[in-house]
Amino acid sequence: MKERIKARFRELAGMVGVSGAEQEVVAYLQEQLAAVADEVKVDPSGNVIAVKHGSKPGPKLMVCAHSDEVGFCVKNIYPNGYIAFDKIGYVSDQLLLGRKVWITSKKLPGVIGIKAGHLQTPEESRQVKSIRDCYLDVGASSRQEVEAMGIKIGDPIVLQSDFMEMHNSDLISTKSVDNRINCAIVIELFHQLKDTAFAGTLYGVVTVQEEVGLRGATMVGNQLEPDYAIVLDTIPAGDTPDIETEKVLPVYLGKGPACPVADAAGGHFTYIHPKVRAMIEEQSEKAQVPVQYLTLIGDSYTTDAANLAIAGKGIPVGVVATPRRYSHSPIELVNLNDAEGVLKIVKGIVTDNGQKELGFL
Structure with a gap:
């Protein structure tokens, strides 16, 4: 069972x-x-x-x-190919930066960008960015390229996760x-x-x-x-x-x-x-x-x-x-x-x- x-x-x-x-x-x-x-x-x-x-x-x-x-959806696709996104349900801002994501049920890959650590000011390194200051990178250089991937406004997004069995295989993290x-x-x-x-x-x-x-x-x-x-x-x-x-x-x-x-x-x-x-x-x-x-x-x-x-x-x-x-x-x-x-x-x-x-x- x-x-x-x-x-x-x-x-x-x-x-x-x-x-x-x-x-x-x-x-x-x-x-x-x-x-x-x-x-x-x-x-x-x-x-x-x-x-x-x-x-x-x-x-x-x-x-x-x-x-x-819970997850996100595509809010806007910028002319340079980056993507703004909205929350759906409660997700803490602390989880956002530097995460991999899947877009749509086709699991189109993307990442939530993060400024390189050695370029951050001391103040920036201590901040938790809000979703309005975050962006998705799907490896595109234009809006047209993003749309050609099949991504459109409102598409669902989730944080990527594997199905991980702990040492005790009755414990699952995902x-x-x-x-x-x-x-x-x-x-x-x-x-x-x-x-x-x-x-x-x-x-x-x-x-x-x-x-x-x-x-x-x-x-x-x-x-x-x-x-x-x-x-x-x-x-x-x-x-x-x-x-x-x-x-x-x-x-x-x-x-x-x-x-x-x-x-x-x-x-x-x-x-x-x-x-x-x-x-x-x-x-x-x-x-x-x-x-x-x-x-x-x-x-x-x-x-x-x-x-x-x-x-x-x-x-x-x-x-x-x-x-x-x-x-x-x-x-x-x-x-x-x-x-x-x-x-x-x-x-x-x-x-x-x-x-x-x-x-x-």
Whole structure:
């Protein structure tokens, strides 16, 4: 199971799928899910909806991940062939200078230029340049040459990254762990349920544009109006020397999935539904998978759960998250054992679908 997650994750992480330009990822998900779901559709905005019908009546359950990643897009092509670019989603300016990039799903190569160190003034050497002071170099000398490569305004850009296995091969460092690891989990979930009886209907959903306002979740929540939802996302791990772990972010790599009981950022607020929390706790115990519970209020963390909770007539929702270090960078680090734990808990929730009443009290 873990090796299958790893193999699909490797393929997904190598794709370019910045918010608004998720076509390559969506096409892959549609193909993979079509082999194991009763039906799969992609709505006009790119949200993937896979359906598996249970063997008897029961609640409609949505298991939800997002397909997009943070990155950039082409803002302008200068007459001399250099390129200005915009951010899509949150990327720290500290990550920009001297980086290799891929442009479009064709992975056209480029670099973010940096002034030679021996030519920098002492002040320049200490500065963090904003994106407005940065430029892309694709090895062209004119706008016409850039356009001849197939590059145009608005094209997506990501920081180049390989799929690096650490000495412990369960630890993987790459870009877009957020949230391609959970896209791989959704696919594996449907494979695991291929010959499994359960009540109700499962909607395996992969949303678009999560990184720019949880937009796909609103679209799909209003379309499907599930009885409840489990959101699969990643969550920052606080177990590095630059974070006071227990005080600020008590999440550790390798200690199991995390469950944010409450989170808030940018006007979004989520508090886990009590019955959904009870399901997560029950399946954690059944599967002997530890869960790290925490709150992240005012720490700029939120997920699709925030918009799902208020979609339609209101959807009971909870989050089961895969910890990862180095958020929104090309070296995000994940432990596949945590991902496998997420899958075991969610599979248990689907298998026991309908056994718990969903009232608030």
